[in-house]
Amino acid sequence: MELRQLQYFVTVVDAGSFSRGAAVLHLAQPSLSRQIALLEDDLGQRLLVRTGRGVTPTEAGDALLVHARAMLDISRRARDELGEMDESPGGRIVVGMPPRVALGLSTPLIQKFRERFPRAVITVLEGLSVALRESLIAGKLDLALLFDPAASPQLAFQPLMREKLLLVAPPKSKLPPRVGLAALANYPMVLPSAPNAIRHLLDSVLGSRGIQLKVLAEVGAVRTAVALVQTGVGCTVLPESALGASGDELLPRAPIGPPSIWNALVLATPKARPGTRLTRGTAQLLQELDFRQR
Template identity: 45%
Template sequence: MDLQQIAYFVQVADLCSFSRAAHVLGVTQPALSRQVSLLEAELGCRLLHRHGRGVVPTEAGQRMLAHGQALLAHAEQVKRDVRAVIDTGAGRVSIGLPPRVAHCLTPVLLRAFRDSDPQVAINVVEALSAQLREALLAGRLDLALLYDPPATSQLDCVPLFREEMVLVGHPPDGDRLPAAIPVADLGRYPMILPSRPNAIRTVVEAACRTQDVALDIVAEVDAVHTQLRMAAEGQGYTVLPRSTLSATARAADLAWAPIGSPALRNRLVLATSRSKPPGAAGGAVGALIQRIDWTALFEGRPALP
């Protein structure tokens, strides 16, 4: 066995898919399948059960998954211990941020570390939460802020903030949105939502499934400013965090109402990889992020005590 084969198997078993694992790892699916087959041949047993929708670990695979995760974590710890011998105190931290968070948070982060830790270089990567999660799992980021990430044993997630979701649109002349909109009524509105995978789409669809609501999706649009423009022109309604409205010039052209029964809230978390925990500099960035007053940040007020 070698660590690469183990890492490949762990990724496939965790994602339950050779194709998704190959994408995250940056290898071809045949090469990935061959490495897993070699591992199975060496162990003399099947580790994965293949079916039409992907793969699931066998009983032996589940045991190998637990050992594999522990081995990979130990290997990373060995690297950190060795590197600590020559650590000069300087650090470079790569952090992934969703665009709306990056717009507000990046100046605060850079200012704080320029003043207190000038040797720490921060690299900010902006992308959607689904893309940032994949980059974090692949080891290309030290930490990331994610909206409503799917559960996985490979990430540690610290809750940071929950925000009210609202329905946004431009009702026809003479009409008004109600004071609050039950989830059960969302099917009455033509919806402009981002395409999958997307955190907001996942939250909305999950809530609608619990009440057997069929959404009327008239367009799939990933860019928030385009969603808002279409909503302001009366082409449909979208669902966004409430603070998004305070950051758009189109807010005056839009009506909005909170979604209730149950209330929809997103969940922002600080995520780190268990196989590649952040070093000292990354830990300092994570600690500062956990001190942020997120309501103040999104409202444009001072966000650090």
């Protein structure tokens, strides 16, 4: 069993098929299939099952996947730590961000990263906070910015920013100075669909008080919800930082509460993987960014 074969195996599982895995690895598919077959022969277990839609791991494959990810992570950290002997470490770091955060922060982060770590490579992956949290636990990310993540014994959280949620209405709407929680039920709503972090927070706070919103439509992205509000379809609930695009200034908004509903952006790091110089430096860069100017 070689690390190279484990890397091939993990890549095929993540890609969901031999053909996509071969494309990621820049290998011929027959060569990749042969390496997986050699790995199965060596272990005496069938690891993958071909289906009409690709491949899925067997029970033995799922068990190996956990160990393979850990072994590959240890190997990568060993290389990174040796690279830290240089004044400017090399290596690669993968950072996860929600889309609306990545839209404003990817450019300044990458610019600062290139200045501080010219020999290293940074990858920014976008996704919903729930999916990013799971990817961080699974070892697919080194760091992640998350909105209101569920607690986990495997992750450490560093608070970066808190914002109050606002009721945002179509242009020319008349809103009171503040909107009480119970009064939110009177407004037709366009909301991000679960598992969006804002939606989960809103449902949790209102559900515990027996308040049911009048939801007209659910959408997959915050910007889509804002676009629908701009056309007059309904209202939405968002933090101020989500209203940064041209035309958003025309949308009436009002604070919610009392009590106010706060959402939080945190920097999440895995507890089980000691930070290298590169991960510590990138975490510091993230903490130095201005999260309110997005």
